[in-house]
Amino acid sequence: MKKYVLGLMFALISFGVSADAAKGQEYYLEYLRPYFEYNGQEFAEQHLKVEWKRYFKKDGARFIKKYSKKHPNAAEFLASDKFQEIAPHIKDFAVKYAADSGELPSCN
Incomplete structure:
Protein backbone atom coordinates (compact mmCIF):
# COMPACT_ATOMS: atom_id res chain seq x y z
CA MET A 1 0.00 0.00 0.00
CA LYS A 2 2.85 2.36 0.85
CA LYS A 3 4.40 1.84 -2.59
CA TYR A 4 1.07 2.58 -4.25
CA VAL A 5 0.63 5.85 -2.34
CA LEU A 6 4.22 6.92 -3.03
CA GLY A 7 3.80 6.09 -6.72
CA LEU A 8 0.58 8.07 -6.90
CA MET A 9 2.19 11.05 -5.16
CA PHE A 10 5.15 10.94 -7.54
CA ALA A 11 2.83 10.81 -10.56
CA LEU A 12 0.83 13.80 -9.31
CA ILE A 13 3.97 15.82 -8.61
CA SER A 14 5.45 14.97 -12.00
CA PHE A 15 2.22 15.89 -13.74
CA GLY A 16 2.06 19.22 -11.94
CA VAL A 17 5.47 20.42 -13.11
CA SER A 18 5.29 19.28 -16.72
CA ALA A 19 5.18 21.73 -19.57
CA ASP A 20 2.24 21.93 -21.95
CA ALA A 21 2.35 22.08 -25.76
CA ALA A 22 -1.06 23.82 -25.92
CA LYS A 23 0.21 26.56 -23.60
CA GLY A 24 3.38 26.73 -25.68
CA GLN A 25 1.30 27.32 -28.78
CA GLU A 26 -0.56 30.15 -27.05
CA TYR A 27 2.69 31.64 -25.72
CA TYR A 28 4.33 31.39 -29.13
CA LEU A 29 1.45 33.26 -30.74
CA GLU A 30 1.31 35.91 -28.01
CA TYR A 31 4.99 36.52 -27.31
CA LEU A 32 7.20 35.21 -30.11
CA ARG A 33 5.20 35.48 -33.32
CA PRO A 34 5.29 39.29 -33.29
CA TYR A 35 9.09 39.08 -33.35
CA PHE A 36 9.58 36.04 -35.59
CA GLU A 37 6.66 36.60 -38.00
CA TYR A 38 6.28 32.86 -38.69
CA ASN A 39 2.98 31.17 -38.04
CA GLY A 40 3.12 28.35 -35.51
CA GLN A 41 3.54 25.63 -38.11
CA GLU A 42 6.39 27.42 -39.90
CA PHE A 43 8.14 27.96 -36.57
CA ALA A 44 7.86 24.39 -35.31
CA GLU A 45 8.80 22.81 -38.62
CA GLN A 46 12.15 24.59 -38.73
CA HIS A 47 13.79 21.74 -36.82
CA LEU A 48 13.49 18.07 -35.96
CA LYS A 49 12.40 16.94 -32.49
CA VAL A 50 15.96 16.14 -31.38
CA GLU A 51 17.16 19.55 -32.59
CA TRP A 52 14.46 21.39 -30.63
CA LYS A 53 15.41 19.45 -27.52
CA ARG A 54 19.05 20.49 -27.96
CA TYR A 55 18.10 24.14 -28.46
CA PHE A 56 16.22 24.21 -25.16
CA LYS A 57 18.87 22.51 -22.98
CA LYS A 58 20.60 24.67 -20.37
CA ASP A 59 17.76 27.18 -20.05
CA GLY A 60 17.39 27.50 -23.81
CA ALA A 61 20.88 28.92 -24.34
CA ARG A 62 21.22 27.66 -27.95
CA PHE A 63 17.70 28.80 -28.82
CA ILE A 64 18.34 32.25 -27.37
CA LYS A 65 21.66 32.58 -29.19
CA ALA A 99 9.31 18.72 -38.86
CA ASP A 100 9.48 14.99 -38.14
CA SER A 101 6.41 14.82 -35.88
CA GLY A 102 3.72 14.24 -38.48
CA GLU A 103 1.43 16.64 -36.60
CA LEU A 104 0.18 20.06 -37.64
CA PRO A 105 -0.71 22.82 -35.18
CA SER A 106 -4.01 24.59 -35.62
CA CYS A 107 -2.59 28.08 -35.36
CA ASN A 108 -1.59 30.68 -37.92
Whole structure:
Protein backbone atom coordinates (compact mmCIF):
# COMPACT_ATOMS: atom_id res chain seq x y z
CA MET A 1 0.00 0.00 0.00
CA LYS A 2 2.85 2.36 0.85
CA LYS A 3 4.40 1.84 -2.59
CA TYR A 4 1.07 2.58 -4.25
CA VAL A 5 0.63 5.85 -2.34
CA LEU A 6 4.22 6.92 -3.03
CA GLY A 7 3.80 6.09 -6.72
CA LEU A 8 0.58 8.07 -6.90
CA MET A 9 2.19 11.05 -5.16
CA PHE A 10 5.15 10.94 -7.54
CA ALA A 11 2.83 10.81 -10.56
CA LEU A 12 0.83 13.80 -9.31
CA ILE A 13 3.97 15.82 -8.61
CA SER A 14 5.45 14.97 -12.00
CA PHE A 15 2.22 15.89 -13.74
CA GLY A 16 2.06 19.22 -11.94
CA VAL A 17 5.47 20.42 -13.11
CA SER A 18 5.29 19.28 -16.72
CA ALA A 19 5.18 21.73 -19.57
CA ASP A 20 2.24 21.93 -21.95
CA ALA A 21 2.35 22.08 -25.76
CA ALA A 22 -1.06 23.82 -25.92
CA LYS A 23 0.21 26.56 -23.60
CA GLY A 24 3.38 26.73 -25.68
CA GLN A 25 1.30 27.32 -28.78
CA GLU A 26 -0.56 30.15 -27.05
CA TYR A 27 2.69 31.64 -25.72
CA TYR A 28 4.33 31.39 -29.13
CA LEU A 29 1.45 33.26 -30.74
CA GLU A 30 1.31 35.91 -28.01
CA TYR A 31 4.99 36.52 -27.31
CA LEU A 32 7.20 35.21 -30.11
CA ARG A 33 5.20 35.48 -33.32
CA PRO A 34 5.29 39.29 -33.29
CA TYR A 35 9.09 39.08 -33.35
CA PHE A 36 9.58 36.04 -35.59
CA GLU A 37 6.66 36.60 -38.00
CA TYR A 38 6.28 32.86 -38.69
CA ASN A 39 2.98 31.17 -38.04
CA GLY A 40 3.12 28.35 -35.51
CA GLN A 41 3.54 25.63 -38.11
CA GLU A 42 6.39 27.42 -39.90
CA PHE A 43 8.14 27.96 -36.57
CA ALA A 44 7.86 24.39 -35.31
CA GLU A 45 8.80 22.81 -38.62
CA GLN A 46 12.15 24.59 -38.73
CA HIS A 47 13.79 21.74 -36.82
CA LEU A 48 13.49 18.07 -35.96
CA LYS A 49 12.40 16.94 -32.49
CA VAL A 50 15.96 16.14 -31.38
CA GLU A 51 17.16 19.55 -32.59
CA TRP A 52 14.46 21.39 -30.63
CA LYS A 53 15.41 19.45 -27.52
CA ARG A 54 19.05 20.49 -27.96
CA TYR A 55 18.10 24.14 -28.46
CA PHE A 56 16.22 24.21 -25.16
CA LYS A 57 18.87 22.51 -22.98
CA LYS A 58 20.60 24.67 -20.37
CA ASP A 59 17.76 27.18 -20.05
CA GLY A 60 17.39 27.50 -23.81
CA ALA A 61 20.88 28.92 -24.34
CA ARG A 62 21.22 27.66 -27.95
CA PHE A 63 17.70 28.80 -28.82
CA ILE A 64 18.34 32.25 -27.37
CA LYS A 65 21.66 32.58 -29.19
CA LYS A 66 20.33 31.43 -32.57
CA TYR A 67 17.05 33.33 -32.54
CA SER A 68 18.56 36.49 -31.06
CA LYS A 69 21.00 36.53 -33.95
CA LYS A 70 18.33 35.65 -36.52
CA HIS A 71 15.84 38.16 -35.07
CA PRO A 72 17.75 40.95 -33.26
CA ASN A 73 14.49 42.69 -32.33
CA ALA A 74 13.65 39.65 -30.15
CA ALA A 75 16.98 39.53 -28.28
CA GLU A 76 15.81 41.54 -25.27
CA PHE A 77 12.69 39.43 -24.81
CA LEU A 78 14.61 36.17 -25.24
CA ALA A 79 16.99 37.26 -22.47
CA SER A 80 14.11 38.08 -20.12
CA ASP A 81 12.73 36.24 -17.11
CA LYS A 82 9.38 36.01 -18.91
CA PHE A 83 10.97 33.96 -21.68
CA GLN A 84 12.53 31.63 -19.11
CA GLU A 85 9.08 31.18 -17.60
CA ILE A 86 7.44 30.20 -20.89
CA ALA A 87 10.40 28.38 -22.49
CA PRO A 88 9.42 24.86 -21.29
CA HIS A 89 6.02 25.28 -22.90
CA ILE A 90 7.51 26.70 -26.12
CA LYS A 91 9.86 23.70 -26.20
CA ASP A 92 6.96 21.24 -25.83
CA PHE A 93 5.07 23.02 -28.59
CA ALA A 94 8.08 22.98 -30.93
CA VAL A 95 8.86 19.33 -30.22
CA LYS A 96 5.25 18.21 -30.61
CA TYR A 97 4.93 19.88 -34.03
CA ALA A 98 8.54 19.49 -35.22
CA ALA A 99 9.31 18.72 -38.86
CA ASP A 100 9.48 14.99 -38.14
CA SER A 101 6.41 14.82 -35.88
CA GLY A 102 3.72 14.24 -38.48
CA GLU A 103 1.43 16.64 -36.60
CA LEU A 104 0.18 20.06 -37.64
CA PRO A 105 -0.71 22.82 -35.18
CA SER A 106 -4.01 24.59 -35.62
CA CYS A 107 -2.59 28.08 -35.36
CA ASN A 108 -1.59 30.68 -37.92
